[in-house]
Amino acid sequence: MNRRENLKLLFTGSIGAGLLMTGCEPEQTTLAHEPVLASGGTPGNRTEEEKIRDAELLAEKFFTEAERKKLDTLGDIICPADSESPAASELKVTDFIDFMMVDQPGNQTRMRGGLMWLDFEADEKFGKLFNDLSQDQVMQIVDLVAWPDKATPEYEGAVKWFNLVRNMVCSGYFSTQAGWKYIDYRGNTPNVWDGVPQEVLDKHGLSNPEKYKELYLKPEDRANVVQWDDEGNIIG
């Protein structure tokens, strides 16, 4: 069975993700990570090419174990747990970033280069690999690159890389259920929009334009089929 047929079979539902992860050939049996993201890719009116591509991307892993460990460390520094919300690692942010590396390969070199730089810098400063540093030593390195307006010119490139890491971690964090809860997003659910709440308008000293007061949608009219006169005025 070739890889493509294998992937097609996956969509019939008769074969689980296990086959995909291990493959038919022995050399494919040592993939490091379990798929933790949506197992079959994005749902909803997908083309066959999209289904195959998503499954292939989900099976592919970009980061090495050591790189994953570095990203877990950085993720939990950027988005740590607090009294209201979990840490990035609990939300599998590294898995999301890994997926994005294969989905948008343009960022691969920059991301990997930055992760390699961590080891260079750790060796220069502490004679160790980044993953072997103490928390305090890790923070010393992070502080060199986490503050774009304060960083010294020699770290300019590393600052840009860390901006990418910050953006990716936040992206992966706030696009989860826990992230929505933290940011307190209230939408994505059927509702009836009746304008900005009055107390919010009052707070900002704003009001809806008087001119359209009678015209704006009234929630109670939403069930009634509209009728116009010949001039386009609503009469029912």
Added chain:
Amino acid sequence: MSFQIKETPDSYDVIIVGSGAGGGMASKILSEAGLSVAVVEAGGDFDPAKDEDRTQLRPPWESPRRGAGTRIRPFGDFDQAIGGWDIEGEPYTHKDGTKFDWFRSRMVGGRTNHWGRISLRFGPNDFKRASIDGLGTDWPIGYDDLKPYYDKVDKLIGVFGSKEGIYNEPDGFFLPPPKPRLHELFLKKGADKAGMPMIPGRLSMLTRPINNERGTCFFCAQCNRACQAYADFSAGTCLVHPAMKKGKVDLYTYSMVRKVITDEQGLATGVSFVSKMDMKEYKLRSRVVVLGASACESARIMMNSKSKTHPNGIGGDSGALGRYLHDSTGADRMGILPDLFDRERYNEDGVGGMHMYTPWWLDNKKLDFARGYHIEYWGGMGQPSYGAGGGMDTMRKYLKDEFGNPSPNGGYGEGLKKDIKRVYGATLGMSGRGESVPRYENYCEIDPNGTVDKYGIPVLRFKYNWTDQELKQAQHMHDTFEEILTNAGAILLGSKPGPESDYGLHAPGRIIHEVGTTRMGSSPKGSVLNSNCQAHDCKNLFVVDAGSFVSQADKNPTWTILALSWRTSDYIVEQLKQKNI
């Protein structure tokens, strides 16, 4: 996705190529007249009311890329429009290093699955621009010719808005508009101060029902994902599927049209297409052929329809086929509004677009460029998905703590998370969408180097340059954007683009309003179609997409495509009755 193909093709009264706004409307009107219709669509069918096709209301974590765009869904993983600017196996080329980006949607409903549902009528001036400023050409028809059809489109499809009595922004039969969002009220303050109008948007979403067949908007802001209640306009849910239910309409999906077949008299007898399912060639026969494949795709089909009687393709001797290609101009600016830091939370999704907009408000006689633009506004507490919490390396400094000390840019930790929460919903901005001047020199043609797509069909080559008219207009847009944002109390983000970046003017094709490639006119020299969108040199061939537009106006083209297609369809029925075709 459904697939349908016939090994032994039937003969139809009408073949319609494409199922978007133009083709969809034609399928409805022609089938209601009792004609048998084949709709030939290059992509697949889908129904957003079926769960397997639904992307509406799916949270980002159902997408491994959290809703980020892909090559075939550049507007996001949940966007329903399948295709994009760069389709595998369907290339196009460019002449002289010029730019034109060609957006295509391969699916039932075509690009109506993508569009912003901004449904503006062209006004009386928009048909007579040459008479006003001496540039380009007047349309052979005027607003009065289209007004009855605009009225019918309003009532059939539904559009909310407000009657304003602005001469060149004709009113219609409007549904009640939704109240503004908070950032829109701030921007209104900015526009008021600048002496600019800002009025309720005109978007085709059903704030109230227009019949018992479609539901009403439930304010999820996701029209681009296709509405399971059919409460917004897309050609699939509002035109093609209803036509298939009621009339004699066969839908041929995954069918890529190669050419129109003509007989010895030069009349169309049908089309030849490649099925994407088996890569074989099929032929369908009909009395009338209607092209609604999109301006450039229909022009391409006509160019490729070479025969003994049409050695240069249909319309090829007009000197206008593929010419006068023009897209809307576009430029954008963004700001951050400190008044919205730490804002109160409530569901602010609203409809899938702006609740208020600015129509063109100035007199070009007093300006150094020829045509106008409208302004679309954006911002608010949108759904956090791919990209959420980004940009704190430059934006965090605008936040201040309780002692008035600014936060440092970048950073990490609980403080960063808190600042992301504080800044959420405080960015806003606007986009200018304007009219460009159509030019003979901007065109598409069959690539002379013989490039073909994966179906073996010769592809288009584009040549397109903006002129000073468009550059000056973009410059004016940016001055306006800064004025409104500053007046509204916002801090400008980014910098104002200058001549080195064409004043931020997007490459042609990016606004996805390209029109003009088979333009209408009174003479077979200089125009491809007559004022009924009938080919001058092939009387049973019609074009119902935006190819017929003589000029674009500073309006989105869809409402005019729908009105013109309805008018052309009425004409076809009449001509068949009179046995003229």
